[in-house]
Amino acid sequence: MRKQLLRRHARVCLLVASTALAWPSAGLAESTADTIAVNVDQAKLVRLPGKVATIVVGNPLIADVTLQPGGMIVVTGKGYGATNFIALDRAGEILVDRQIQVEGPSDRVVTVYRGVERESYSCLPLCQRRVTLGDSDSYFSTTMGQAGSLSSNASGNASAGAKTN
Template sequence: MVAVTRPGEERRAPAAATPAVDARQPDAPPASGPRDVLTVFLDHAKVIRLPERTQTVIVGNPFIADVTVQRNGILVVTGKAYGATNLIALDAQGLLLAESMVSVQAPLEDSVVVVQRGLDRESYSCTPDCQPSLRLGDSEGHFGAVGGQATQRAGFATQAR
């Protein structure tokens, strides 16, 4: 679990003994019931607005989705891996303001070509010319080769000349 606070504020995790929902608080969300589902595509970001009074944001599994808190209650959610996790917003007292499920799914791209050779899979982005692409689920050899080239290229771009 990762806790993120607003810029300029210290990280504050709720006390373990403090319940997430205070039953005496009339405007508290119900402890159970349907939760909103936020769909984010892999390697894409989505901007959402946090509830008023949000001080802490928690992501259940940061390997699936990552968050960045911006100014004015804006949250950027980025899909990191396929799967589902939850997103929790707490106020300064550690009371639950909102909880949503985050579903990270494959992007809906018509320009991706997948080549299957037995159990080995390779992905290509064809926008408009086909180039090797990194996709979760590609064979280890393809993924490693394309990833290595991308990392090396990024290194060249950031080197001081």
């Protein structure tokens, strides 16, 4: 009888241990250490091994990864969500395979809803238009058009000023 109880206990312990190891959160400490967190519309510098030759991004709509000299990469958050990137050497060997988590903006954002139309404003210290993924098409297009026009005019004026000097 005692042997049967010990065997049953051993089986239960084995079952609990195998379930704990198979549970998704079992490797959570490892995966969060390998995750690069970046805010949308912001960039982060990350140092990789110096012999990286190629970078592959899982979903370039979520993040962009640009290789810089000396094994430095620039990770830019482009859309909300998670993706990964893989760094390869010249021989095609995988050097790094890491997750990228793109989160919401870090500044104070106020969202205004007009029915189904959405507008975003960055309010630090004053509220100004801020284009954010999910804003209505008309607000997004108008704000981007104004920003493009301002940028174009500023670089046009800078060029004209450089020619007159």
